[in-house]
Amino acid sequence: MMHLENLRLINFRSYEKFETDFSDKINIITGNNGIGKSSVLEAVHYLSLSKSFRSNRDEEAIHFNSDHFVSKGTFVSDNGVRENISISFSKNGGKAIKSHGKLLENSRDLIGRHPVVLLSPEDIITTIGSPSGQRKFMNMTMSQVNKNHLSRLMSYRGVLKQRNAAINMAASGRESYESTLDALEEQLGELCSSIWEDRVNFINEIIPEFQKIFNDLNEGKKEGNIEYRPSVSGTKNEIMEVLKLRRANDFNMGFTTKGLHRDKLIFKINDRALKKYGSKGENKSFMIALRLTQGKFIEKKTGIKPIYLLDDVFMELDRNRAIETVKYINGIGQVIITTTNYEEWSDKVGFKVNLIGLS
Ligand SMILES: Nc1ncnc2c1ncn2[C@@H]1O[C@H](COP(=O)(O)OP(=O)(O)OP(=O)(O)O)[C@@H](O)[C@H]1O
Ligand SMILES: [Mg+2]
Known part of the structure; x- marks a missing residue:
């Protein structure tokens, strides 16, 4: 199953440096408001589609004290082949998309290789x-x-x-x-x-x-x-x-x-x-x-099973709908969920998740 194994960020949003591994199933990123949960999803979105889902202006994702950002990820395909994708954006040099360090000419060469599905509050x-x-x-x-x-x-x-x-x-x-x-x-x-x-x-x-x-x-x-x-x-x-x-x-x-x-x-x-x-x-x-x-x-x-990026999806769902949703996403592929209140529904999740706690 295609999945994102690892993510590394440099000067991306509030992160000067950030690194995390993901499991190929359900990953839950928890932490308080403003800690940087959605930014992680945004960085993954960049790796798939070469752009943000929050803004059309790439410079907004650059850390306030810097002039460029880098988002790097290692994708693993169904047959175990790894591909390192990196997206960098600098105020002067613009955007560069690389696969194994080799520059891709166009975002068209990237889009579709590692598909994602995004669900965010703004989306509604x-x-x-x-x-x-x-x-x-x-x-x-x-x-x-x-x-x-x-x-x-x-x-x-x-x-x-x-x-x-x-x-x-x-x-x-x-x-x-x-x-x-x-x-x-x-x-x-x-x-x-x-x-x-x-x-x-x-x-x-x-x-x-x-x-x-x-x-x-x-x-x-x-x-x-x-x-x-x-x-x-x-x-x-x-x-x-x-x-x-x-x-x-x-x-x-x-x-x-x-x-x-x-x-x-x-x-x-x-x-x-x-x-x-x-x-x-x-x-x-x-x-x-x-x-x-x-x-x-x-x-x-x-x-290819896309990577599901679910930003704050469980807010505003009643218990039954939240449980139905959780049941549904178990087994659909790699899922990365952000939430501030995992404790509140963790006992309803009848399967193992990879918990990434940010603080
Ligand atoms: N370019 C930037 N440079 C530095 N910090 C930034 C930049 N853009 C946004 N931030 C800050 O990054 C922080 C993390 O934002 P993010 O949206 O990832 O948090 P979150 O954990 O998803 O929060 P919430 O639970 O409220 O959704 C915010 O405090 C925001 O002000
Ligand atoms: Mg958020």
Whole structure:
């Protein structure tokens, strides 16, 4: 089973130096607020996806008194092969991703090698509450299982930027940008159409698994559902047509108002929107089910069990849901959980865990 065996940090968040080993099963990081538990998960997230889950600004993770950070980890694959990954970021030199000391050209070379699933308190607000978080959920899942998807997303981002720039030029000047827009919309149409198709398939594929897990976590009393609301859909030509029709509107708005960057997901419990009517605990169990489903999907597609990073997941869960969740995660692969109050539920855990106490 693929797992992270060891982690070493230099000047990462509150750590000048930090090192820990992990077991290939359940690891529990305990300690008081602000001791550095989530930072450990963040560092592991870097090793998998070359970025943080807390911030888009890498410099924020650099220890206050330093100008660079390093996160290094040793992954062990199913057949016992070890891979040393290191991510460093320096204020002057930027980011460097290395495998066995050898520089990787692009984050694309890293993403998907050692997949992770992250569940954090912020996740509930961003993923349930905001379309951009919902798209990130789809993007991060599919990028970890399909390099072409990741490449298409990257291309889309680039072409979209160009169309936005062209729109602003066209809106402000006398020059005609017809042919530029035609060409860009052709590329966008193609990319949108294939990504839309991937997203439809992805959501359809995860719904049954999601419903099963959600049902288990809620003792069969509630039904969860996910609906995909694409901004545009159909063939390349159909999408090009939509973009062309939106030009006048987009000139006014100053950006591209249709496309896969405007897609949404609607999460529902018993057919009502979670965002509007869900309780805190319902939101949490929904997110847990969603992330466990994500993990199962990654495992099914890649044959690799992802590492589950669960930040403070047990807060706000009642006893039954906490127990159901703990039962569920036993055996799914390597899990790293942070918690401030392990004592309160340690007696409910009927199996051995690797306890990492921070102080
Ligand atoms: N760049 C940085 N340099 C130094 N310290 C930092 C940096 N960024 C954050 N910190 C500090 O790191 C500490 C650890 O934060 P972290 O979120 O990992 O704690 P935690 O154990 O998860 O806490 P909680 O239980 O409240 O979630 C915090 O006190 C924070 O102020
Ligand atoms: Mg924390």
